[in-house]
Amino acid sequence: MKKIKTALLSYGMSGKVFHAPFLQLHPGFELVGSWERSKKLIQNDYPEVKSFDTLDAILQDDSIDLVVVNTPVATHYEYTKKVLEAGKHALVEKAFTTTVAEAQELADLAKSKNLKLCVYQNRRWDSDFKTVQKVLQENALGELVEAEFHFDRYNPILSPKVHKETVNEGAGILKDLGPHLIDQALCLFGLPKAVFGDIRITRENSVVDDWIDLTLFYQNFRMRLKASFFVREPHPAFTLHGKKGSFLKPRGDIQEDELKLDKKPNLEDWGTEPEALQGFLHTEKEGNVIREKIPTLQGNYYDLFDGLYHAITQNSEVPVTAQDGVNVMRIIEAAIESNATQKVINL
Structure with missing residues (x-):
């Protein structure tokens, strides 16, 4: 089974509770690590992963396939755009962005680069x-x-x-x-x-x-x-x-x-x-x-990650599309x- 190497952009409640456990459970994902700005916590739970000091360190790591943008909403557009421009797939928490225009730009960018962009609507x-x-x-x-x-x-x-x-x-x-x-x-x-x-x-x-x-x-x-x-x-x-x-x-x-x-x-x-x-x-x-x-x-919530895995490996549609995210912002x-x-x- 192909492994999708994945990094988180934070390891607070969201990363620890909603993402890391399912990335660890799914045999198709490999949790590489998380960007941690001050508190270094992820290795307490997952000793084998990395704690990245900067976003650029993640973006410049060619082994990473997927980035989970689980930072405050106001940063989603900026960080997701950087992730896509670095040639990586993105899973973005809600709210997808802060405006319809931002959401549409990200949807268009992902499509132009043939990358998967999924909104984390776990509910x-x-x-x-x-x-x-x-x-x-x-x-x-x-x-x-x-x-x-x-x-x-x-x-x-x-x-x-x-x-x-x-x-x-x-x-x-x-x-x-x-x-x-x-x-x-x-x-x-x-x-x-x-x-x-x-x-x-x-x-x-x-x-x-x-x-x-x-x-x-x-x-x-x-x-x-x-x-x-x-x-x-x-x-x-x-x-x-x-x-x-x-x-x-x-x-x-x-x-x-x-x-x-x-x-x-x-x-x-x-x-x-x-x-x-x-x-x-x-x-x-x-x-x-x-x-x-x-x-x-x-x-x-495993089913969301399973759907995303198949979307990336089989080039099928993601479970929650960028257009879904655009529509919520509308x-x-x-x-x-x-x-x-x-x-x-x-x-």
Whole structure:
């Protein structure tokens, strides 16, 4: 099996939790090391890898095939452009960039150099979202009337990460949790006709947006995407109502929590939700009204990396394309314009 030699651009929570464990698990990847600016931590977990002092040291290493751009959002465009110009494939965390123009430029650059550019939208491989996707694919609800997705938390305390709480092009909940919700919506339904956005600051002493309520206008239904730091008693993460029935699903994916506890992913029972968090389906089947719990599908971020491996080695499409990233940025820009003008923005 061909090995894709891979480097990370940081080894904080993102590198340690979301990337390194899956790069180590997948037999097709070889984790070479990470750029570490001050704290040198990666060799504590992976003694055999390198700690790079500079980005240039990674870019100039001809053995490295793939670079994971897992740095603050405001740096994504600059670093990804350098990675692509160095002739390396790139996996870029959300938000893909800070503007549509940046996203499109990177997409065009990757295409011109015949390189793979993938956006790390791992929430497509959450157990709860995969289950919602299956319910829709089976047409269990009939024609959709409305849907509402939440990514809520109760956390009024400002983050200690300076780049998250200071005014910059990548800060704020719209470009932090927003891309998860938006990508899931677009993955299921494609681009809407129009967007309305309500964006607020609710935490004491906060200077960046921390509450969003977006409405996506589709031809025959409406979709709301909401995120807040002041939800102590959570709504269902996924609420869908169709002309035959409804499906409600709490947020239940356990992967992030397990990874933060330093548990290592596997290919057997990883990402298996507790039965208590199953979704509830109330609909009609073959003339009979049913109300039942729906078994949750297994989640596994490994599948994103596996898809990326096959894209690089077999020249197939990446699991989350650069165009997907462009489309998410289109929704974000439309929401910002809508919030400023208090108008619905046509796409």
